Amino acid sequence: MEIPYTVKPRPDTGVYNAKIGIWLFLASEIMLFGALFSSYIILRITAPEGSWLEGVLNVPIGFVNTLVLIASSVTIVMAWASLKMNNYKAFQGYMVFTVLCALTFLCIKSVEYNDKFHHYEMWTNAESNNRFTGHFDKSWLAEQKSAYKAKVAQLNADHQKALSSWSQSDKSTPAPVAPKFPEITFFTLTTTEIRNLAAFLGTDSVVFEKEAKHAYKYHGMPGEDTHASNDHAAAGAEDHASSTSAHDDHSHHESLTIPVSEIKRTSAFIPSHSTYFAIYFTLTGLHALHVFGGACVLAYFVICNRKMWKNEPDRLANRIEVGGLFWHFVDLVWIFLFPVLYLL
Amino acid sequence: MAHDTTHASEADHAHHDHHDHHDHHELNFWQKYIFSSDHKVIGIQYGIVSLLFLLLGFLLMSCMRWQLAYPGQPLPLIGNFINDLYGGENGVMTPEIYNMFGAMHGNIMVFLAIVPLGFAAFGNYIVPLQIGAPDMAFPRLNMASFWAFFIGAILIFGSMFIPGGPAQAGWTSYSPLASSIPTNGQAYWLIGLVILIASSLLGAVNFIATIIQLRAPGMTWMRMPFFCWAQFVTAFLLLLAFPPLQVAGLMQLFDIVFDSSFFLPSGLIVGGQPADISGGGSPVLWQHLFWFLAHPEVYVLILPAIGMICEIISNNTRRPLWGYKTLVFAVLTLGFLSFIVWAHHMYLTGMGTVISTFFQTTTMIISIPSVIILTCVLLSLWGGSIRFNTPMLFALAFLPMFGIGGLTGLPLGFSYSDLYLHDTYYVIAHFHYIVAPGTIFAFFAGIYFWFPKATGRYMSDYWGRVHFWLSLLFMNLIFMPMFLQGLNGMHRRMVDGGANYASPVGPEGGVIGLLSEYIELNQTISIAAWCLGLAQIPFIINFFYSITHGKKVHSDNPWKATTLDWQTPTPPPHGNFTHPVEVFRGPYEYSSPESDDDFVPQNAKPSPSHQPAVAKK
Amino acid sequence: MSDHDHDIKSHIRTYMIIGAALFIGTILTVAVSYVDFGSHAINIAVGLIIATVKASLVALFFMHLIDEKTAIYLLLSCAFFFFVGLMGLTIWADQNPPNKTQNLQHAPMVEVTVDSQHPSSASDSHPEPVHH
Numbered sequence A: 001m002e003i004p005y006t007v008k009p010r011p012d013t014g015v016y017n018a019k020i021g022i023w024l025f026l027a028s029e030i031m032l033f034g035a036l037f038s039s040y041i042i043l044r045i046t047a048p049e050g051s052w053l054e055g056v057l058n059v060p061i062g063f064v065n066t067l068v069l070i071a072s073s074v075t076i077v078m079a080w081a082s083l084k085m086n087n088y089k090a091f092q093g094y095m096v097f098t099v100l101c102a103l104t105f106l107c108i109k110s111v112e113y114n115d116k117f118h119h120y121e122m123w124t125n126a127e128s129n130n131r132f133t134g135h136f137d138k139s140w141l142a143e144q145k146s147a148y149k150a151k152v153a154q155l156n157a158d159h160q161k162a163l164s165s166w167s168q169s170d171k172s173t174p175a176p177v178a179p180k181f182p183e184i185t186f187f188t189l190t191t192t193e194i195r196n197l198a199a200f201l202g203t204d205s206v207v208f209e210k211e212a213k214h215a216y217k218y219h220g221m222p223g224e225d226t227h228a229s230n231d232h233a234a235a236g237a238e239d240h241a242s243s244t245s246a247h248d249d250h251s252h253h254e255s256l257t258i259p260v261s262e263i264k265r266t267s268a269f270i271p272s273h274s275t276y277f278a279i280y281f282t283l284t285g286l287h288a289l290h291v292f293g294g295a296c297v298l299a300y301f302v303i304c305n306r307k308m309w310k311n312e313p314d315r316l317a318n319r320i321e322v323g324g325l326f327w328h329f330v331d332l333v334w335i336f337l338f339p340v341l342y343l344l
Numbered sequence B: 001m002a003h004d005t006t007h008a009s010e011a012d013h014a015h016h017d018h019h020d021h022h023d024h025h026e027l028n029f030w031q032k033y034i035f036s037s038d039h040k041v042i043g044i045q046y047g048i049v050s051l052l053f054l055l056l057g058f059l060l061m062s063c064m065r066w067q068l069a070y071p072g073q074p075l076p077l078i079g080n081f082i083n084d085l086y087g088g089e090n091g092v093m094t095p096e097i098y099n100m101f102g103a104m105h106g107n108i109m110v111f112l113a114i115v116p117l118g119f120a121a122f123g124n125y126i127v128p129l130q131i132g133a134p135d136m137a138f139p140r141l142n143m144a145s146f147w148a149f150f151i152g153a154i155l156i157f158g159s160m161f162i163p164g165g166p167a168q169a170g171w172t173s174y175s176p177l178a179s180s181i182p183t184n185g186q187a188y189w190l191i192g193l194v195i196l197i198a199s200s201l202l203g204a205v206n207f208i209a210t211i212i213q214l215r216a217p218g219m220t221w222m223r224m225p226f227f228c229w230a231q232f233v234t235a236f237l238l239l240l241a242f243p244p245l246q247v248a249g250l251m252q253l254f255d256i257v258f259d260s261s262f263f264l265p266s267g268l269i270v271g272g273q274p275a276d277i278s279g280g281g282s283p284v285l286w287q288h289l290f291w292f293l294a295h296p297e298v299y300v301l302i303l304p305a306i307g308m309i310c311e312i313i314s315n316n317t318r319r320p321l322w323g324y325k326t327l328v329f330a331v332l333t334l335g336f337l338s339f340i341v342w343a344h345h346m347y348l349t350g351m352g353t354v355i356s357t358f359f360q361t362t363t364m365i366i367s368i369p370s371v372i373i374l375t376c377v378l379l380s381l382w383g384g385s386i387r388f389n390t391p392m393l394f395a396l397a398f399l400p401m402f403g404i405g406g407l408t409g410l411p412l413g414f415s416y417s418d419l420y421l422h423d424t425y426y427v428i429a430h431f432h433y434i435v436a437p438g439t440i441f442a443f444f445a446g447i448y449f450w451f452p453k454a455t456g457r458y459m460s461d462y463w464g465r466v467h468f469w470l471s472l473l474f475m476n477l478i479f480m481p482m483f484l485q486g487l488n489g490m491h492r493r494m495v496d497g498g499a500n501y502a503s504p505v506g507p508e509g510g511v512i513g514l515l516s517e518y519i520e521l522n523q524t525i526s527i528a529a530w531c532l533g534l535a536q537i538p539f540i541i542n543f544f545y546s547i548t549h550g551k552k553v554h555s556d557n558p559w560k561a562t563t564l565d566w567q568t569p570t571p572p573p574h575g576n577f578t579h580p581v582e583v584f585r586g587p588y589e590y591s592s593p594e595s596d597d598d599f600v601p602q603n604a605k606p607s608p609s610h611q612p613a614v615a616k617k
Numbered sequence C: 001m002s003d004h005d006h007d008i009k010s011h012i013r014t015y016m017i018i019g020a021a022l023f024i025g026t027i028l029t030v031a032v033s034y035v036d037f038g039s040h041a042i043n044i045a046v047g048l049i050i051a052t053v054k055a056s057l058v059a060l061f062f063m064h065l066i067d068e069k070t071a072i073y074l075l076l077s078c079a080f081f082f083f084v085g086l087m088g089l090t091i092w093a094d095q096n097p098p099n100k101t102q103n104l105q106h107a108p109m110v111e112v113t114v115d116s117q118h119p120s121s122a123s124d125s126h127p128e129p130v131h132h
């Protein structure tokens, strides 16, 4: 049994099977990302006044990533053209470059993600200036972590000891209960975790590195300096002292010691922080998954399909064309994601 | 000559199993029956799994019907078992259990029973045969699709046995309710759903590519059997409507797992406490994304059924389908329009008059192609000399059932009448008339009809008739009274079957609650539902008995059908056709003067003397 | 064969030009985001228009949509139509609230009663039961 038109196009439709297949798949992808973009719009226009974040993301990083993807889009189509011109060496080169671009993109993206997980917004009970961003002081955090670990280990050891002496006793007293301590991951700290940690260790304040410049603005926030809303360079207008170099994110920090009782809420830049970050992670995460999947398939094509080039060169060219179509689509989605999430 | 393929294949029929082993490399048991990439095996796999889920969905409902008929009384037989699983005591079904079973009944029936049975099982088995293809365009993708379905199904069904039980928020899973219930069932359901959607996307891509690319020479679009058209449109609906639900499912999953607030508004209060969320989401967004899928989904539930009905009716009236081209055009229009009517499920979410008018209008417009389809099929009966065999009985019963379901939908399409009918048993009765006596009858018809092709044996006609008449009776006894209950204001999803509402006399003396006679109808309905279950026993026995002991067919084309699926050996081997097929004519050349035998198969070469008659079609 | 090669060679030139255009477009996207065109809406529109142009270049030239078969055009127009339907109608539905002065969707106050004993009372939107 042989399935017709796997390589040669069917005369009346003019395409081979896989090409129809990939376009059908892309049509469903249009609906997938279309639904996500629609959700983005609805969430944004129905967001309560002042709750939608803008200009939070690192534009240079997004910019570089855009260029990386575009470059890979050029090289994948060049890989296909090289195959068509019977130049297998060039094909390999372009493919490898494409896959490397994909990996670069993913690396950059994961650095960016990681940064968000440790970037906090802090609300305090203060009268003014009660809402700012930054991150927990690194050495303070490390101290807390080792203190926490030591105390947990200590409690567990005590418990073991009590337990063994109890099991040797006549067991007339009730068995010693297991020690209770709060579960803390030290990855992304929630408000509750911070309170629990402070109670557990008996510390009464946290050390927070406040970003001197306003890291971001709320769209349409009452009382916000609206002139600056599209001017990243002047984003620090409220804090004149440090508004000189806005792109230099980490150079101007103000170390604050905040009493735990003063903390109203803190949240890292994760989905539970705001609907903006929720949709940001959903959109970019799904896109990154596509990049990853595409990279795997392309890598497979260049690593494992050498024999096919000898036996069925047309089939390999078709594969690259189909893989390329998917890759371009991934690029196309990012072309929209970049301005929508980073700039507008 | 018209039958040369038939004879040829009959001749080597006895040996073809043997041949198979020589022609192809040997396949072991696993490759042949479990991880097979043959569309027929995959179709049967889908069929078996989805029939099991159909039974399961029904059993869940049977338990619920006990609670509705005799609220608060211990459930016989399995009462203690479900208490052990989900809590509660004395074998009584708690409200939570009722909600779980209700949600799972809906989910299982829609996503794990009807869609896979109609689209994936029948579609897989029949479409490549009918268009004269050796297999699907992407056989391995086809296998992947089945196994993805299987994993998703296991996740959804398995969630019935996790601590806390399965999802409880109805098959619609409206947020914020769905994400506020503190058990894990909803998350399991969502993950399962996302996998199921991936599976059906693979399936849809495969079907469309197959129909576009693998039609046999001469099988032009307008010579395609109507069933293939119906599957083609269905595949498009799945392809383009399912991704938004996949997105919505992921978003709701994130709401549950990562505490995001996509569908959770600011100021949400859960269980008397302000919810610990950032808020700012939109509950209505969930409904938009959900119904964007779920309206096309109802056409996914019904179109394959209509396709089968058309094949069976044309075959058993021995007449061409009336208005084949009109039917094709109608089904395309239907598919197209089904994407822009979804918000008629959302009139009560607070919608402006302009947008509401838009959706009311499109809803009324979409009823036109549906009526056209039904009319064409009814007219096909006109003047036919009908063969009343079991498949035909089911096919004929489908028509009025579908008609009742469709017509009672019109009042739900107008916002002013929907205000009153929304979320009542009227809605339940309306859509069950479409999916239960409608679609399920069509599937029964299909099973009785194609069984001889798949097994080489007939199912018993006598027991088929018993099955038919009992099913017809009890189906109507179940769902007809629900219209009355609904019209009298009985709400759906009520654990006590409306007893809460029983208050014949209000403070001012007028009747404000449900009259007890409508509540008592619950018992009639429940008894009918259990009888319906019993009425399936003849079918189940007949099915398994006939596989090995049924009457043998004497030809590859026992129903004397014209379409290509009957011009193959029985059962069709891997690769389907023993000779290359070519198509010369339309799909329904019955009562053709060209042949002594009253029908001409699509692959019969036109005889020179009848050239003009052939050119006509 | 040389004809075919020539064809591909001219393709390659196109790819390079499009690639360059995309690079420039990206720079432009970032640049205009620092410019205020008068209103937030216009700023967003400008950004989206540039993105759309870039995306069209990718689709037309890299994905060869400028010269494709009818089947694929048909398919894509379906997907595009439904995408526009989904986005347009949801936004429209949001922008057309039942009562313009009292926009319920913008001031949501939803209460879900999930009570661990009786979650069934969470059933959506039913009137108060009447007891007797």
Ligand code: HEM
Pocket: B058, B061, B102, B103, B105, B106, B107, B109, B110, B114, B169, B170, B171, B172, B301, B428, B432, B435, B436, B440, B478, B491, B492, B493, B494, B529
């Ligand atoms: C043939 C036997 C069937 C019976 C007796 C039956 C009965 C019922 C009843 C009484 C309800 C309402 C429960 C309530 O609101 O509390 C219901 C709900 C439902 N049924 Fe069925 N049904 C049957 C078959 C089907 C089939 C074949 C489908 C396939 C689509 C289906 C889909 C649904 C759905 C989606 C709901 C709504 C669940 C919800 O409230 O979320 N049912 N069924």
Ligand SMILES: [Cu+2]
Pocket: B294, B295, B298, B341, B342, B344, B345
């Ligand atoms: Cu609908």
